[in-house]
Amino acid sequence: xxxxxxxxxxxxxxxxxxxxxxxxxxxxxxxxxxxxxxxxxxxxxxxxxxxxxxxxxxxxxxxxxxxxxxxxxxxxxxxxxxxxxxxxxxxxxxxxxxxxxxxxxxxxxxxxxxxxxxxxxxxxxxxxxxxxxxxxxxxxxxxxxxxxxxxxxxxxxxxxxxxxxxxxxxxxxxxxxxxxxxxxxxxxxxxxxxxxxxxxxxxxxxxxxxxxxxxxxxxxxxxxxxxxxxxxxxxxxxxxxxxxxxxxxxxxxxxxxxxxxxxxxxxxxxxxxxxxxxxxxxxxxxxxxxxxxxxxxxxxxxxxxxxxxxxx
Numbered sequence: 413x414x415x416x417x418x419x420x421x422x423x424x425x426x427x428x429x430x431x432x433x434x435x436x437x438x439x440x441x442x443x444x445x446x447x448x449x450x451x452x453x454x455x456x457x458x459x460x461x462x463x464x465x466x467x468x469x470x471x472x473x474x475x476x477x478x479x480x481x482x483x484x485x486x487x488x489x490x491x492x493x494x495x496x497x498x499x500x501x502x503x504x505x506x507x508x509x510x511x512x513x514x515x516x517x518x519x520x521x522x523x524x525x526x527x528x529x530x531x532x533x534x535x536x537x538x539x540x541x542x543x544x545x546x547x548x549x550x551x552x553x554x555x556x557x558x559x560x561x562x563x564x565x566x567x568x569x570x571x572x573x574x575x576x577x578x579x580x581x582x583x584x585x586x587x588x589x590x591x592x593x594x595x596x597x598x599x600x601x602x603x604x605x606x607x608x609x610x611x612x613x614x615x616x617x618x619x620x621x622x623x624x625x626x627x628x629x630x631x632x633x634x635x636x637x638x639x640x641x642x643x644x645x646x647x648x649x650x651x652x653x654x655x656x657x658x659x660x661x662x663x664x665x666x667x668x669x670x671x672x673x674x675x676x677x678x679x680x681x682x683x684x685x686x687x688x689x690x691x692x693x694x695x696x697x698x699x700x701x702x703x704x705x706x707x708x709x710x711x712x713x714x715x716x717x718x719x720x721x722x723x724x
Contacts, residue, residue, distance in 0.1 A: 438649045438681050438701065439613035439633060439720075449475035450629050450719025452672065452706045453665050454589075460660040460704055460721070466674035470704040470721035477628050592662040592669045601715045602673055602707060603654045609717060610649040610679065613637070625717040626708065645691060647683045651698070660704065668708050671715070674723075676702040 448471045452460075456478040462469045605624055612620035616637050622630040640646055655676045662671040678700045682693035693699070706719035 438647070438679065439609055439636070447474040448472060448719075448721040449632050450706065450717075450721075451476050451478045451626070452719050453478075453668065453670055453708070455661075455663075455670070455672075456719070460672045460706075463658045463660050463674045465656050465658050465676050466660075466702055466704055466723050468724040471724050473719070473721065475632065476719075589663045589665050592664050592671065594659055594662050594671055598671065598715065599657070599673075602657070602671070602675070602705070605707065605715060605717055606654060606675060606677060606705070607652045610652045614648045614650065616640075616646075629717050629719070644686045645683050647681070647692075650680045652677055652679045655700065664711075667710065669711055670706060670708050670718070672704060672706040672719075674702065674704050676700060 450456075450473070452458075452473075456473055456476050457480070459472070460470050609621065609624055612618075612624065613633065618630070618634055618637070621633045625633070655678055657673055657675040660672040660674055662669070664670070678698045680693075680696065681699050682695050683691050685691050702723050704721040704723065705717060706721075707715040708718045709715045
C-alpha cells in the first residue's frame with residue numbers, strides 16, 4: 413500500500429510538471445485547432461527573445477507557409493538547445509539515475525539497487541519533481557511580480573519595459589536587418605488588433621479577419637472556424653483586456669517591417685453547442701492567456717497580424 417501510494421504521488425507530480433497550460437478556444441489557441449502558426453519572415457523558425465511578459469519565450473512554429481529550413485538565429489538569440497543542454501539540472505538528474513541503475517546491475521543488486529530499491533527510487537524521483545514544480549512556480553512568480561502590470565490603454569504606452577530588449581537602440585536587428593523604432597501609436601495599434609481579431613473571431617466574420625491579418629493567418633482562422641461549424645459548437649471571446657505587454661524584437665527586411673510582442677490578456681472565453689449549452693469555459697468568469705504575436709506592415713502602412721505563437 414505504501415508503494416502504491418508513492419507511485420500515485422509520483423504520477424501526480426509528473427502530470428503537474430509536464431501538463432501544458434489550460435487553453436480555451438480563443439483565436440489561434442491550441443484547443444481551437446491552432447498552435448504556434450504563421451510567418452515571421454526570415455525569423456519564422458528562430459525563437460523571439462524572452463520578455464518580462466513571456467520570460468520562458470515562445471513555442472517553436474508548428475504551422476507555417478514559410479519554407480521549413482530554419483534560418484540562422486538573430487545575434488544574441490540562442491538556438492533551442494537539446495534536452496540535456498537546455499537543462500543541466502535535468503541532465504545531471506538523469507545521469508545520476510542511470511548511473512545508479514547501472515551500478516546496481518554491476519553489483520548484482522538489480523537496476524534500482526543503487527538507490528535502495530524501488531521504494532527509494534520512487535521516493536527520490538517524487539522529491540525531485542516536487543522541487544522542479546517549486547522552482548518553476550517561484551520563477552514564474554518572480555517574473556510576474558518583478559514587472560508591474562500596466563492596466564488600460566497605456567499598457568504599451570511607455571514604449572519599453574525594464575529588462576526587455578530595446579530595438580530602438582539596435583537590438584533585434586540581424587545581419588542586414590535594420591532595427592525598427594516602435595512608437596506608442598504602434599503599441600496602441602497592436603492592442604486594437606488583439607481586441608478586433610477576437611471580436612471578429614467570435615462573430616465568425618471572415619472578411620473582417622482577412623482585413624486585419626495576412627492571407628496565411630486568415631486561412632488558418634477559416635480552418636478553425638470551419639472546425640467549429642463541423643463540431644456544432646461556437647466559441648465567443650468577449651471583454652478582451654490587455655493586462656501587460658512588451659516588445660521582443662522589431663526589424664525590417666525585404667521592404668517590410670516586423671514587430672514581435674508578448675501580450676498577456678484577460679477575457680471571457682466560452683464555447684456553446686448548437687442548443688446554447690456551455691461546453692467549455694464560463695459565461696461570466698474571466699481567464700488569462702499569454703501569447704506572442706508578430707505583426708508586419710509596409711513602411712508607414714497599417715500593421716497586420718502575421719503570426720501567433722504560444723508560450724513555451
